[in-house]
Amino acid sequence: MLYVQHHAWSILLRLYHWCFALSIVALVTTGLYINAPWTNTMIEGSSSFPMATMRYIHFIAGFVFTGAILARLYLLFFGNKQERFWDFLPVTPKNIKNVFETLKLYSYISDKGDHRIGHNVLAGTIYGLTFLAAAAQLTSGFYMLYPESLAWQGWGLMLFGTQQEARFIHHLLMWYFILFAVAHLYLVIWNDVKTKEGLVSSIFNGTKYEPKKL
Amino acid sequence: MSRQFHNKEAATDVSRRGFIKGCTIAAAAMGLSESMVPKLVEAATSPTRPPVVWLHFQECTGCTETLLRASHPDVGSLILDTISLDYHETVMAAAGHQAEKSLHDTIEKYEGKFLLVVEGGIPTKDGGIYCQIAGKTAMAILAEVAPKAAAIIAIGTCATFGGIQAAQPNPTGAVGVKDLVQGTPIVNISGCPPNPVNFLGTVLHYLTFKRLPALDKLGRPRFAYGRKIHDHCERRAHFDEGRFAEVFGDEGHKQGYCLYKVGCKGPETYANCPSARFNDVGVWPVSVGHGCVGCTEPNFWDSMTPFYERLPGVNIPGSGEGIVTGAGSAGKKILGVTAAAVGIHAAVGIGKKVLKGNKSEDQE
Incomplete structure (x- = not known):
């Protein structure tokens, strides 16, 4: 079979993806520690600062996460065809149809699917939700990081409530990101096996393949 | 317990040393310099200082207790003796019609000038019948007194945010003062109970600078809740x-x-x-x-x-x-459920492939 090569993902999108993915790994690892610190040193007169170190990494990763989200926000409007929100959010009849085609493909009802060069719309919809979850995560995060700022206090009280309530929402949303990561990894590997389009490698080299229509 | 009715000259049981000490504690809590202490002292002893009306609603009197039971008398005495406390149900000598008269005389005579302190949440359900004093609901008393006050200090978490009676399922519909009063400046001194120093600091700030301290987004003084x-x-x-x-x-x-x-x-x-x-x-x-x-x-x-x-x-x-x-x-x-779902999904995919046979596509 002949394949057509497509340039699917820009360098900025790939950079965004890896900054986002690696920052989530760091945020979840350190976040779980901050919630329930499992080291209990009982050693005095030393300076190892496990909690301070974990929080430091958490905050740095939080800024990387924020930078990644801002880059993705830019690409939603100014990226290439595959990267703009119009291409993968369920905002057109064609896109909504793609959600159901993809659901049928994933549930083994249909074998054809509705192939896209960019995201399928089911994935795109989940990415849209993830984007909103990320926005909530970084807003609640900054509210907790800068408790003395009246600006963050205003936003935080309006969106989440007290620090404790913001903290609880921040914690629950962490589990969303863990679940997302598991489902995302499984589905990209599954798609890579089912559809020979170079999906996994496309997030490294930006290139995807499509069977040539003869 | 009648000493709160004494004016400053008669309040001899607070030594000058203790009095200055109390003002200094308040100044320190507000982050003011030592040079401000004389100004606080002057404001607290001014003959034109505003009277204070203290209303009790749904509460345990713990906020008043925390002021009265201080082992060191300075802060409590400073509040009760140097401020003209005209109405306070717990410590006032008057009772019944006398007490009511005292309240009404004060709010009429000092309209727009007195400080109102509210302790306790205000029930709003069923017309507010769950807290009544002298046959009037807490809502009605607050609606009568609050618009005439120069400023309101809500003391304790009940008066500020509703407190324990506002906890789920909030059977009496209790709310804080800020949810019912508009138009009169409100300072929230939250805490269960709050530190008397924060209350005293707010009062002295008001007396000294003629305005309320800087507040956060929940109406609490920044000097104490920043x-x-x-x-x-x-x-x-x-x-x-x-x-x-x-x-x-x-x-x-x-x-x-x-x-x-x-x-x-x-x-x-x-x-x-x-x-x-x-x-x-x-x-x-x-x-x-x-x-x-x-x-x-x-x-x-x-x-x-x-x-x-x-x-x-x-x-x-x-x-x-x-x-x-x-x-x-x-x-x-x-x-765990996700992992199971992923496993089942993968198993179905493999099973289907095994059943249908491996029909590999032509590839060039």
Whole structure:
């Protein structure tokens, strides 16, 4: 079979993806520690600062996460065809149809699917939700990081409530990101096996393949 | 108990030394320089100082108790003796019609000039019948008195945010003063009970500068509620070092390690307890081995409980029975279900392939 090569993902999108993915790994690892610190040193007169170190990494990763989200926000409007929100959010009849085609493909009802060069719309919809979850995560995060700022206090009280309530929402949303990561990894590997389009490698080299229509 | 009716000249049981000391404590709490102390003293002793009306609604009188029971009399005496306290149900000598007359005389005579202090939540359900004084509901009393006050100080978490009676399911529809009063400036001195120093500081600030102190987004004075307890805590070094009491009474607890893992809410709570401290003997909950319960925050009975665990027990709207404290364990279960779903999905895919045979496509 002949394949057509497509340039699917820009360098900025790939950079965004890896900054986002690696920052989530760091945020979840350190976040779980901050919630329930499992080291209990009982050693005095030393300076190892496990909690301070974990929080430091958490905050740095939080800024990387924020930078990644801002880059993705830019690409939603100014990226290439595959990267703009119009291409993968369920905002057109064609896109909504793609959600159901993809659901049928994933549930083994249909074998054809509705192939896209960019995201399928089911994935795109989940990415849209993830984007909103990320926005909530970084807003609640900054509210907790800068408790003395009246600006963050205003936003935080309006969106989440007290620090404790913001903290609880921040914690629950962490589990969303863990679940997302598991489902995302499984589905990209599954798609890579089912559809020979170079999906996994496309997030490294930006290139995807499509069977040539003869 | 009639000394609160004395004017300043007659209030001889407060020594000048104690009086100046009280003003100095308040100045320190507000972050004012020593040179401001004479101005505070002058304001607190001015013959034109405004009278104070103190209303009690749904409350336990703990906020008044914390002012009265100070082992060191300065702060309590300063509040009760140097301010013209015209109406205070707990400590006033008058009763019945006399008391009512005193209240009405004050609010008529000093309309737009007196300070109103409110202690306790205000029930609003069923026309507010769940708290009545002299046959009038708390809502009616507040609606009558509040518009005539120069400013309102809501003292305690009940008057500021509704407090314990506003906790779920809030059977009496209790709310704080700010939810009912518009048009009169309100300062929220939250806490269960709040530190008297914060109350005194706010009053002296008002008397001295003729305006209320700078407030945060919840209407609390920035000088007292501008920072989190965690950031001034004496056990903070243990937190950063990862040294924790795992359970009450363990070795870490005996060593005075951080109380984070036994549910201290200091990282989520704005208050000056670690620096102002209580009862004039320099203690506060964390210094005696008990975590902060977050009593200065709105909804703390709902969002800070269980008090001895990190995560709150807030009911998530729409989730049926609600996720109580077990966000972590719920997450693990969901993760298990997800893993099972992923496994079944993969098995079906493999099974289907085996059944249909491996019809590989032509490839060039």
